[in-house]
Amino acid sequence: MDFELSDEQRLFREVLRDFVDREIRPVAQEWEASGRYPAEIVETMREMGLFGLTVPEEYGGLGADMVSFALVFEEIAKGWMGVAGILGSHSLSCWLIARHGTEEQRRRYLPDLASGRRRTGIALTEPDAGTDLQGIATVAVRDGDDFVITGRKTWITNARHADPLPVLCKTDPSATPPHKGMSVILVDAGTPGFTVERDLPKLGYRGTESCEVLLDGVRVPAANLLGGVPGRGMQQVLSGLETGRINVAARALGIAQAAYDEALRYAGQRRAFGRQIGDFQAIQLKIADMASQVQAARLLVYWAAARADGGHRVDMEAGMAKAFASEAAASCALTAMQVHGGYGYSKEFVVERLYRDAPLMMIGEGTNDIQRIVIARALLSGAATIG
Structure with missing residues (x-):
């Protein structure tokens, strides 16, 4: 049983830490407060190849293992979770296109x-x-060689x-159950009728x-139906969310680590009653x-990532990591604020931002209540065991 990173993973982590220290930490407070988009940081991530994390090497990506994938989100979130x-x-x-696309x-x-020449979301x-x-109410109606999509999405x-x-x-x-009639369709930017409307105001998670x-x-060509076969969208999305939950868990771990680091540093500097x-x-x-x-959060996150690298289904493991790490992030952010006292409530200190960023980790990519249901069902069905 080996709880250590490989030499390659440690070197990768050092490269990430150097990037965060040079380009993210010095500007995070100011840019986050002003709502400035971190274009320069995005450009460096593009140059580092980080937009190809989940793209196989044959298509020009890094094809990174899942532990290295988690390291990226942990280290960057320590500097600025929004990035x-x-x-x-x-x-x-x-990941969805690589795994399920034609x-x-x-x-x-x-x-x-x-390469980052294009970017995407979901x-x-x-x-x-x-x-x-x-x-969902968004509908795609087949019309000859096209689909015509009508609906509204939010929090994108x-x-x-x-x-x-x-x-x-x-x-x-009309499909019963509804998931049998759901599909994922790739909509190219600039397609008529596709409009990005207002940016939603948020407590935290700024920068993006x-x-x-x-x-x-x-109107989208039928060739843009992910995988080419209709009715598989729900399964495709759920398989991708296992990876997404490792990503969110790692981001939560980064917030928790940053909160701890700030509290430890402040506890060694601040004096009261002569000590x-x-x-x-x-x-x-x-x-x-x-x-x-x-x-504990780190071990759960790396365990889930390592299990994914081993080819295992990890809905339970990713759910455990996401639920625990996100709650650790919220707890550590609040505790760090308490250690800082009144200064922790000031926007001049990092812990105020961490406190605002942490709650999203308990909500995004499936709420923690949903994670607990996923965990329990896996255990009760015998699909997963502990111990």
Whole structure:
């Protein structure tokens, strides 16, 4: 049993840390507060090949293992979680095209997506359908060699930069159960009727846009149906969300680690009653609890990623990692704020941003209540075991 990273993974982590220290940390506070889009950071990520994380090497990507994939999101989220979000939706979409797309779709899209010349996201959520994806109202009607898509999507990351944007829709609204009539269709940027509307205001998760998208009679070639066979969209999306939950879990781990780092540093600098506050047992107890939460989250995240690398289905493992790590992130962010006292509530300190970013990790990519249901069903069915 080996809990250590390989030499290659450690070197990769050092490259990521250097990038975050040079280009993200110095500007994160100012750019996040102003709402500035991190174009320069995105360009460096493109040059590093990070947009090709989940693209196989034959199409110009990195074809990264899942542990290395998790390291990317952990390290970038430690610097600025919103920037990690830019890569997250893109990587999930690339994974879907690589895993489920036709060969023509892979060759048409993946090389440019891997290089960052194109970027992408994924359009699942609707105003009246989030967790219940079978309740979506977006419909794609076959018309000769095309599909005509009508509907509305919301909370779409990378919406203004996605080309293509995979859209989950109903190609057979009368199907029973509904998931048998759902498909994913790749919508190219600039297609008439496809409009990216307002950016949604958010508590945190700034740096990347989250938009409403209107599809008003969008005509798309039938060749853009992911995989070429209708009715498989729900299965395609759910398989991709296993990878997505490792991504979110790793981002949550990055937030938790950053909160711990800030609290530890401040406890060694701040003085009260003539002593460093780290000398007080009340602070020591908080530091110890945070360190334990962070390390437990890390082991769960890397375990889920390693299981995925082994070719296993990881809905239970990814669910455990996502639920635990996201709650550790929220807990550590609040504890770090308490260690900082009044300064923790100030926008001049990093912990205020971490406190705002953390809650999304408990909601995104399936709420933690849903993760617990997935975990329990896997255990009760015998599909997974513990111990």
